[in-house]
Every structure is written in C-alpha cells, then in structure tokens.
Amino acid sequence: MDRPIVSLLMPAYNAVQFIKAAIDSLKAQTYKGWELIIVDDGSTDGTWELASKLAESDFRIKVYRNETNLGIPKNRAKCFSYSTGNFIGHFDNDDVLERYALEEMLLFLLKNPTCMLAYSDMAQIGIKNELHHYLMAPDLIPTQLHKNGWRHLGIYRREVMNSIDGYNTQLISGCEDGDIFMQIAEKFVCTRVPKILYYHRATGVNASDRNKKCESCSERPVCNYARVWAKHAGYDLLTFTPLKEVQNG
Numbered sequence: 001m002d003r004p005i006v007s008l009l010m011p012a013y014n015a016v017q018f019i020k021a022a023i024d025s026l027k028a029q030t031y032k033g034w035e036l037i038i039v040d041d042g043s044t045d046g047t048w049e050l051a052s053k054l055a056e057s058d059f060r061i062k063v064y065r066n067e068t069n070l071g072i073p074k075n076r077a078k079c080f081s082y083s084t085g086n087f088i089g090h091f092d093n094d095d096v097l098e099r100y101a102l103e104e105m106l107l108f109l110l111k112n113p114t115c116m117l118a119y120s121d122m123a124q125i126g127i128k129n130e131l132h133h134y135l136m137a138p139d140l141i142p143t144q145l146h147k148n149g150w151r152h153l154g155i156y157r158r159e160v161m162n163s164i165d166g167y168n169t170q171l172i173s174g175c176e177d178g179d180i181f182m183q184i185a186e187k188f189v190c191t192r193v194p195k196i197l198y199y200h201r202a203t204g205v206n207a208s209d210r211n212k213k214c215e216s217c218s219e220r221p222v223c224n225y226a227r228v229w230a231k232h233a234g235y236d237l238l239t240f241t242p243l244k245e246v247q248n249g
Contacts, residue, residue: 003033004110006102006155007085010038010093011075016046017127018094018201023054023061025096031103036061036091037079042069047093072174077167089155090177094201096125097153101197105155108193116188117156117181120197127203135200140190146233148185149225150177152198160184170222173212182228215240 008026012019026036038061040048048065055061064082066075080088087109091097101120108118124132137151154177164183167176184190212218220226220237230237234244 004087004106005085006031006034006087006089006106007080007083007158008034008036008089008091009076009079009083010036010091011041011072011079012038012043012047012051012093013041013069013075014043014045014047015093016043016050018203019047019051020054021129022091022093022095022097023051025099026091027058028099029097029102030100031106033106034060034102035083035085037082038063038093039075039079039082040065041071041075042066071172073167073171073176073179074169076176077169080161080167086158087155088158088161089153090150091153092200094203095152096129096199096201098197098199101153104195104197105153105193108191109155109157112191114189115191116160117154117184117190118193119151119154119190120193120195122152122198122200123196125199125201127201132202134196136194137192139192140185142185144232145182145185146229148181149229150181151192152200154181156184160188163187165224168222168224171219173217173219175219175223175225178225179223182225186228 038051040051051063055063062082105118109115119137121136123134126132138147140148168179171179214220214226227237234242236243
C-alpha cells in the first residue's frame with residue numbers, strides 16, 4: 001500500500017507574524033507524507049510573499065492566492081479543491097503541530113478503519129509560544145452531539161465528502177469547521193485521540209473570537225452546526241429555545 005497523503009488546509013490572511021512557525025512545525029513532522037495547501041485571501045502584510053518563499057524549498061507546500069477576499073468558509077472550500085490527499089486536516093495559519101501529530105493520527109485512523117474523523121486534545125499558547133493551558137476534548141457520544149464541535153487536530157477521510165454537502169459556503173462567519181464536523185458526526189464514527197497534538201495560538205484577534213454565539217447568529221437557519229446542535233439539545237432551530245417552550249407557547 002502506498003503511503004497515504006494527509007492534506008492540511010490552511011486558509012491564510014494577514015498572518016505574516018506566525019505563518020512561518022506553523023509551516024516549520026509541519027516540516028518537522030515525523031510523518032513525511034503530507035501536503036500543505038495554503039490559499040492566501042488577499043493579505044496585505046506580506047503573508048503571501050513569505051508563504052511563497054517558504055514553498056520554494058519544499059514541493060509539498062502549495063501556495064495559491066485569491067483575486068478577491070472570499071472569507072474563511074469559501075476559502076476553506078477553495079483549499080480543499082486544490083487538495084489531493086487520502087486524509088484531510090485543518091491547520092490554521094497561526095497554530096503549531098506537535099512533531100509527531102500526523103504520525104499519531106494516521107496510526108489511529110489506519111488501525112480503526114470504521115472511524116471517519118479523528119480529533120486530538122490540544123493546548124493553548126500565546127504569541128511568544130508560552131503555554132496557557134491544556135484543553136482535553138470530550139469523547140463523542142453519537143446521541144449527544146450538542147456537546148461537541150470541531151476539535152483540533154481534526155483529520156477525516158476524504159471519502160466522507162461523497163456523503164455530505166461539503167463546506168458550507170453559505171456561511172460568512174468562520175464556523176465552517178464546526179459545520180462540517182456536525183455533517184460528518186451525524187453520519188459516521190468520530191473518535192477522540194487522547195493526546196495533545198495541536199497548539200492553538202491565542203493572538204487576541206483570532207477569527208473564532210469574532211464568531212457570534214448561535215443564539216444571536218443570523219446564519220443559524222443555514223448552519224449545519226446549529227441544526228445538529230439544536231436537534232440533539234432539544235431546541236427549536238429558528239427561535240433557539242427549548243422545544244417544550246415552543247410547544248407551550
């Protein structure tokens with residue numbers, strides 16, 4: 001069997017301060033069968049130029065640039081369109097991987113062929129790589145998906161995309177990872193790998209910090225994360241209140 005390829009999708013925007021550290025952590029992986037798909041979304045701080053320069057020394061790094069800013073959901077879909085790997089993972093442009101992250105995830109997925117998506121525990125770091133705290137992900141319970149959402153490091157099998165709607169480009173906010181997680185989790189086995197393999201960097205301007213909470217988000221009617229969350233929590237999707245209140249109202 002040929003060595004499986006892991007495609008890491010990295011939508012990039014104004015990340016010149018951290019993108020080299022992210023790429024360096026990928027180049028240091030003990031597992032070498034990967035490709036990094038970077039799609040720059042109109043950066044103005046030199047991110048595109050730096051990523052392109054770093055790609056010159058490693059054929060596995062593939063850098064593209066959008067003519068206009070698409071936003072994270074559409075740009076993530078654009079990243080996927082350029083990918084070729086058997087497995088797909090999300091890798092944000094300001095985060096860092098543990099050096100054996102891909103090896104651990106691939107070992108687990110290859111030993112567990114019924115698992116379609118695996119996710120790890122992670123730690124949060126600051127702008128100077130200082131450790132803030134560890135974050136243990138919850139184990140997934142298929143009947144309680146409202147207790148889960150996208151978890152780093154998430155890697156899924158490419159073939160699941162044939163059974164789901166794919167990246168939700170109707171979204172404007174950067175919730176496309178939670179959306180696709182819920183699409184996969186409601187149909188397939190998803191399993192936690194209880195090891196810290198991903199370092200999420202808190203910069204103070206993270207895209208996830210700008211996302212609205214579900215209860216106040218106007219995109220809720222078209223969001224698969226909200227749809228599945230509401231179904232499992234017993235909430236009405238439109239009003240985002242418990243169904244008992246809706247029925248008694």
